[in-house]
Structure formats: C-alpha cells, structure tokens
Amino acid sequence: MSGRIATVFGCVALACLSWTARGGPDDVKKGEKSGNGGVPGLKDVYKDSFRIGTAGDLPRGYSDEELGLVEENFNVVTPENCMKPGPIHPEEGTWRFERPDALVQWCLDRQIAVHGHTLVWHAQTNDWFFRDGDKAEVTRRLKEHISTLVGRYKGKIRGWDVVNEAIGDGGNAQTSETEHLRNSPWVRALGPEFLTLAFKFAHEADPDARLYYNDYNIEAGPKHASSLVLLKRLIKDGAPIHGVGIQGHWSTNNVPIEAIDRAIADYAALGLKVSITELDVTIRGTSGGQFGPGPGPGGGRAGGGTPPSEQDLKAQADAYARLFAVFNKHKDVVERVTFWGLSDRRSWRSRQHPLIFDANNRRKPAYDAIVEAKLHPNPDPSTPR
Numbered sequence: 436m437s438g439r440i441a442t443v444f445g446c447v448a449l450a451c452l453s454w455t456a457r458g459g460p461d462d463v464k465k466g467e468k469s470g471n472g473g474v475p476g477l478k479d480v481y482k483d484s485f486r487i488g489t490a491g492d493l494p495r496g497y498s499d500e501e502l503g504l505v506e507e508n509f510n511v512v513t514p515e516n517c518m519k520p521g522p523i524h525p526e527e528g529t530w531r532f533e534r535p536d537a538l539v540q541w542c543l544d545r546q547i548a549v550h551g552h553t554l555v556w557h558a559q560t561n562d563w564f565f566r567d568g569d570k571a572e573v574t575r576r577l578k579e580h581i582s583t584l585v586g587r588y589k590g591k592i593r594g595w596d597v598v599n600e601a602i603g604d605g606g607n608a609q610t611s612e613t614e615h616l617r618n619s620p621w622v623r624a625l626g627p628e629f630l631t632l633a634f635k636f637a638h639e640a641d642p643d644a645r646l647y648y649n650d651y652n653i654e655a656g657p658k659h660a661s662s663l664v665l666l667k668r669l670i671k672d673g674a675p676i677h678g679v680g681i682q683g684h685w686s687t688n689n690v691p692i693e694a695i696d697r698a699i700a701d702y703a704a705l706g707l708k709v710s711i712t713e714l715d716v717t718i719r720g721t722s723g724g725q726f727g728p729g730p731g732p733g734g735g736r737a738g739g740g741t742p743p744s745e746q747d748l749k750a751q752a753d754a755y756a757r758l759f760a761v762f763n764k765h766k767d768v769v770e771r772v773t774f775w776g777l778s779d780r781r782s783w784r785s786r787q788h789p790l791i792f793d794a795n796n797r798r799k800p801a802y803d804a805i806v807e808a809k810l811h812p813n814p815d816p817s818t819p820r
C-alpha cells in the first residue's frame with residue numbers, strides 16, 4: 436500500500452469509526468479484519484454520493500470470503516440471472532422462486548438493498564410468452580408476469596429494470612433521430628407501446644418501486660440520440676419511469692468519459708435519475724453489452740485469459756478513477772453504481788479481468804483508484820493522473 440493510499444485509508448477508517456460510534460451499523464468494524472484488509476468498504480467511502488452495488492445470484496455457491504466482500508463493500512445487490520424471465524418464469528404457471536427468495540432474504544437480513552433485473556427483455560426469455568397469442572393474450576401474459584414478480588417482492592425490492600435493451604444496435608443507418616427499437620418478439624407482438632405497458636404494470640404492482648429503463652452503449656452516438664427520443668415518448672405517454680440505467684460495459688480501449696458526462700446531464704434534463712447498472716472495464720476487450728466473448732484476449736467465463744500486466748492494471752485503474760470522478764460530479768443525479776459481478780472470477784467477461792477484485796478476491800489497483808477518486812479528486816478528470 437502506498438503511503439498516500441495508507442493515509443487515505445487511515446482518514447476514512449477514522450471517519451467510519453466515529454460514524455460507528457454514533458450508532459452506524461457495525462459492519463465497518465467487521466471490515467477491519469476481513470478480506471478488505473482493514474480498508475473501509477466502497478459503500479462507506481461513497482456513502483454521501485450514491486449506492487455502490489454488485490451483481491450475483493448469491494448467497495448459494497458463494498464462499499464466506501466472497502460474501503464478506505459483498506457485506507463490506509456494497510449496499511445494493513442486483514441478481515445477475517435468477518430474476519430474468521427465462522430462469523424465474525420458464526413456462527406459463529411455473530415459477531422458480533427459490534434462488535430469488537434466498538437472495539432477497541440474505542440482503543434483507545443485512546440491510547442491503549436489492550435492485551430487480553429484469554422484467555422485460557428480448558434475451559433469456561422463453562418463447563411461451565409469444566406462442567399462439569394475439570395482442571390481448573400476450574398483454575395478459577406480460578401483465579401477469581410483472582404483477583406476480585413485482586408484487587411478490589413489494590416493499591423488499593427498491594427498484595426494477597423494467598425494460599432492458601429495447602434499442603437496436605448499428606444506429607448508423609438512421610437518417611433522422613428515431614427510437615430505432617430492436618426488432619424483438621415484444622415489438623412484434625405488441626408494437627412500441629410494450630414499454631409503456633410494462634412500466635404501468637410494474638407501477639401498479641408496487642407504487643413505491645423505482646422504475647428504470649436499462650441499456651448498453653446509450654451514452655454515445657446514434658444510440659444515445661435514440662434513447663432520448665424513446666424516453667421523451669415514454670414520459671409524454673405517462674409511463675411511470677424514474678430513471679435510466681447506463682449499463683457501463685466498457686474497456687480500457689474505450690472509456691467514453693465526455694459522452695458519459697453529457698449523457699448523464701441529458702437524462703437529468705428530462706427529469707430522470709441515472710444509475711450505472713452493470714459496470715465493468717475489460718482489459719483491452721470490447722465495450723458494449725452484446726453476448727459472447729467478443730474479440731480481444733479472450734472473453735467469456737472460462738477463466739484464465741492472458742494475465743494482466745502491471746501496465747494493464749494501471750490503465751484499468753486510471754479508467755475507473757476517471758469514471759468515478761464523472762459519476763461523483765453528477766452525484767445529485769446518479770443514484771447507484773453497480774459492478775457487474777464481484778471479482779474477476781465472478782464475471783461474465785472473466786478472461787478480460789474487468790472488475791476491482793481479482794480472481795482470488797484481492798483488491799486490484801482499480802479499487803484504490805476508486806477510493807482516491809473520491810477522497811483526493813483529480814482537478815481535471817478528463818485526463819489520467
């Protein structure tokens with residue numbers, strides 16, 4: 436640990452101890468003897484800015500060390516897969532609530548919030564929703580899906596990604612700014628109003644839940660323009676939408692800082708909140724939320740991949756520091772920053788080492804850089820330190 440970082444951690448530790456003495460939760464104390472190595476958790480460092488989250492289908496299959504890292508660093512959890520339509524509602528009338536229930540209970544027991552992901556998507560959604568159904572029947576299935584799921588966790592899940600990834604890729608062919616909706620089974624069955632319906636059904640089921648539209652690559656270029664057209668339409672049509680999730684699958688090759696800065700301001704100007712919902716920065720990989728390993732030195736879950744060099748880790752740390760500086764600049768708008776996974780072992784792009792804990796749950800330089808970004812902000816976040 437460098438002298439500077441040690442001083443930083445000393446200061447935060449003191450701040451956290453005095454906070455504990457005033458009656459805050461005692462998980463800060465636990466952090467002192469745990470996998471964080473006495474370093475205050477990210478959720479405490481950023482507690483006056485926004486929530487810090489992680490994604491996973493915990494606690495089943497997670498080690499005590501991993502669960503300890505979750506408790507120390509994060510105050511909101513997104514289920515990575517177990518609440519998606521395919522896994523949770525594989526057939527009409529068949530629900531698999533065991534893992535989601537266990538996740539919600541584990542989080543409730545620890546005062547960790549849960550963000551639900553995702554009610555309506557073109558992927559990980561079984562065919563039965565659309566099979567042999569006219570518009571009225573598919574609408575009924577959509578409503579029943581949303582009402583049952585949101586209703587079950589009413590008051591326990593604070594927000595939902597209501598619709599995921601409705602905007603298509605490759606917006607370059609656009610001649611004017613349009614929504615450029617993906618040609619999904621939802622659009623084919625219900626037309627563009629499937630989004631408004633989904634938001635309305637979710638709001639009816641839990642009027643207190645924070646409802647989000649979530650997508651990747653919407654911070655820049657034609658897809659950003661499309662997102663504004665779509666969001667304006669939803670607001671005009673009275674969809675109860677509270678915020679936009681910028682997924683945040685970036686790479687050390689491409690961290691669009693200026694675009695992110697502008698995009699957050701654009702969404703705020705529509706009266707919406709913003710969350711960074713699936714943050715990861717792959718090392719020399721591709722950006723975007725597309726499935727598959729993608730090019731670069733190996734994507735996917737298989738583990739391994741080329742080990743990152745010191746220079747790679749430094750580039751990644753710089754990227755994270757610049758990102759958090761921008762998020763923090765917009766802390767009045769940004770509600771939550773969630774990493775997509777816990778460690779480089781628990782990541783959908785594990786071979787590209789995208790997260791802040793390595794495959795052995797050790798803090799990476801990116802972790803320290805994120806702490807530094809809050810405690811000693813770089814006066815010019817557009818440039819690396």
Ligand code: XIL
Pocket residue numbers: 515516599682713724725782783
């Ligand atoms: C990914 C999960 O991480 C993988 O485990 C799963 O195999 C596929 O889905 N955008 C999203 C997430 O909204 O739900 C995706 O999660 C990653 C891209």
